Amino acid sequence: MKQKKMALINDITGFGRCSIAVMAPIISAMKIQAVTIPTAILSTHTQFTEYFFDDYTPKMKDYIQTYKNLKMEFDGIATGFLGSKEQVDIVIDFIKSFKKDDSVILIDPVMGDNGVLYKTYTREMCDKMKELVKYADIITPNLTELCTILDIDFGNGKFSTDELHDMCQKLSERGPEHIVVTGIPFHKKQIMNYIYSKDEDPQIVMVDRIGADRSGTGDVISSVIAGMYMNGHSFYDSVRKAAEFASKCIKYCEENQVPTHWGLCFEMYMKDLMEV
Numbered sequence: 001m002k003q004k005k006m007a008l009i010n011d012i013t014g015f016g017r018c019s020i021a022v023m024a025p026i027i028s029a030m031k032i033q034a035v036t037i038p039t040a041i042l043s044t045h046t047q048f049t050e051y052f053f054d055d056y057t058p059k060m061k062d063y064i065q066t067y068k069n070l071k072m073e074f075d076g077i078a079t080g081f082l083g084s085k086e087q088v089d090i091v092i093d094f095i096k097s098f099k100k101d102d103s104v105i106l107i108d109p110v111m112g113d114n115g116v117l118y119k120t121y122t123r124e125m126c127d128k129m130k131e132l133v134k135y136a137d138i139i140t141p142n143l144t145e146l147c148t149i150l151d152i153d154f155g156n157g158k159f160s161t162d163e164l165h166d167m168c169q170k171l172s173e174r175g176p177e178h179i180v181v182t183g184i185p186f187h188k189k190q191i192m193n194y195i196y197s198k199d200e201d202p203q204i205v206m207v208d209r210i211g212a213d214r215s216g217t218g219d220v221i222s223s224v225i226a227g228m229y230m231n232g233h234s235f236y237d238s239v240r241k242a243a244e245f246a247s248k249c250i251k252y253c254e255e256n257q258v259p260t261h262w263g264l265c266f267e268m269y270m271k272d273l274m275e276v
Contacts, residue, residue, distance in 0.1 A: 004230055005033040005073070007098065009091055010080035010219075011040040011056075017263025018045050018216035019080055023223045026266065029273040030227030035074065037064060037094070039087055047215055047261040055083070060090050067098070074098050078226050079132070080219060081110040083120055088128040095135045104230050107136040107176075108222040111145045113183075113213075115154040134175035138229065140222045142183045146171065157185075161194070161202070168196035178235045182221060185209070193243055197235050205240045207247045211254040216263035220246050228276055245272060 006027055010019040024034040039060065043052035056063075077095055082088050095105060109129055112118050117126070130149055133139060147154045150170055159167070168179045177198050184192040186206065193205040221242040228238035249264040258265060 003031065003033055004075040005035055006076035006078060006104075006226065006230065007035045007037055007074045007094070008078050008080075009037045009039060009082075009094065010078075011042060011083075012036065012038045013042045013045045015043065016045040016048065016215060016261065017266070018219050022216050022219040022263070022266065023078065023080070025270070026220065026223040026273060027227050029270045030224075030231060030276060031274075032076070032227055032230055035067075035072075039082060045215060045261070057084060057086050057090075060087070064090070064094055064097075072098070073100065074103060075100075076104040076106070076226060076230050078106040078108070078222065080108050080222070082129075082132075085125055085128040088125075088132050092132060092135065099135075104138065104226065105136050106138040106140065106222060106226045106229075107132060108140045108218060109133070109145045109149065110218065111141075111148055113142055113144050115144055115147075115157055117144070117148065121148075130174075133171070136176040138178045138180075138225065138235070139171070139176040140180050140182055140218070140225065141171075142218075143181060146181055161204075164194045165196065165202055168194070168202070172196065172198050178229075180225070180235075180239050182218065191243075193239055195236055195239050203236050205236075205243045207243045210247060210250045212260050214250060214253065214260045214264055217246055217250070220249065220264050220266055224273065227273065231276060233276065241276065245269065248272070 008023045012020045020036050027034040038056045040056050041054040111121050179196040181194040186192040191207050191209050195203040224242035225238045228241050249266050252265050
């Protein structure tokens, strides 16, 4: 069977377990070739007190042109944090250039959390992300990102399952077939992942809340979802595996007092992904 290839469009961070540093090994463990397209290069991510940062935007078009010239093909494309409207335009062009009829496009709209957007997300940048959404087959927003994309007031962050269903339905009308709203706090001790697929009943995956929020958790979850789905598993099973895998990694981190900004010790459980 021909090995699949997935393009990963995100930043490369040396220390801190996030972005491509997480995505590439996880995708590779699932027997899919990971092809990186860097948006920036960092020594550590921005939650550290010191970091080196090199914006790769001016180089991205030339970097990607190589793949166009070589007429490369990708079975999947996954995007993460994008730092400017120029990068969103580059990603849209990449998808238009490389998407095949059977390609899987996963977009993780890394825009903010807990009702607050990241500093780079101006109104113009939010509008650009809304343009990108329509190219997604799978999208993995948290509540903040879902509300922002739909222009809904986040308020206190409490939404009923009926409200979540209506919100996901509206989002699916813009393009995505599969949506999972990740990391929804539930009764203080659990985290809910709300799953919506077109023409199917919604489903929920619950996991225990373990410790504080950790850097790179979203990258781990979206990578496992992408790999599982590309390997032929249902969207529900892909989300369930991703949530369970992330929880196991977080538990290890808590038990071994790993600082939260060091990310998830996913390396300890890579064997769990090798048979899926």
